[in-house]
Amino acid sequence: MAPYVQLVIGPAGCGKSTYCNSIQQHCQSIGRSVHVINLDPAAEEIAYQLSADVRELISVSNVMEEMKLGPNGALLFCMEYLEYCIDDWLSEVLQGYDDDECVLFDCPGQIELYSNHSAFRNIVESLHAWGWRLVAVYMLDSQFITDGFKFIAGCLQCQSAMMSLELPHVNVLSKVDGFVDKSVLDLFLKPEHMFLAHNLQDPVCGRFSNLTRAVSGLLDDYSMVFFHTLDISDEQSLADLLYTVDNTVQFGESTDVRTSRDVES
């Protein structure tokens, strides 16, 4: 299989860097070659082994100081600068990968980058033009399921990224190690948003019930947002997710619900 890029995206704090670190460790333990490139100019401490780091090119802290911008403005400036320098920096960073290798991009947590800002989309188009196959791994914190409104909003953001980036997507509910009874997740893997919306009883958010139902209806009509789960404390969970991502790159869809265990048996 030719090398490919996983774009690891999703809201702030959803577990993107932890995913990159866990996949890297898992791949090392099975003797598979995987590289992680940090594309987050605001990253602070990084636990995984870096193959390249956008902060060598530009960082949010420097832009904030020099341009007198706030953190969000500085982040958007950095991504536009990365887009501007893409042929000088990213194309060089991506030289020399072998066919069976996989490169993870640990991306920023500003979700507007994936829905309505052009820089990231243009970076994706450059990667396509250089012949790279791409898959987006969209992470959503599984704690969102404890608040139905938050979960529906998270799904809307996820769908928006899917429609904007037009890539094969694997959507992941992260941090499921926090759930003692993982069967509670089942309702949310192939969510019926209208059903969820009907069961929301919050008196404050009830004021927005028509809006919630309209958004839920939209999500159900498109029927694009499904989730896999990730438990980083479980090697089998990591193996299953990696298998799903590999298959999604190969076949261009994220609906394969088989796992690596099914293939072995």
Ligand SMILES: Nc1nc2c(ncn2[C@@H]2O[C@H](COP(=O)(O)OP(=O)(O)OP(=O)(O)O)[C@@H](O)[C@H]2O)c(=O)[nH]1
């Ligand atoms: N229990 C548990 N905690 C996790 C998991 N993934 C991430 N965390 C914790 O969640 C916090 C944020 O994780 P990160 O991996 O930094 O999240 P991120 O999406 O890269 O964050 P940003 O780069 O700020 O957008 C950290 O405190 C992690 O330790 C997980 O699978 N399980």
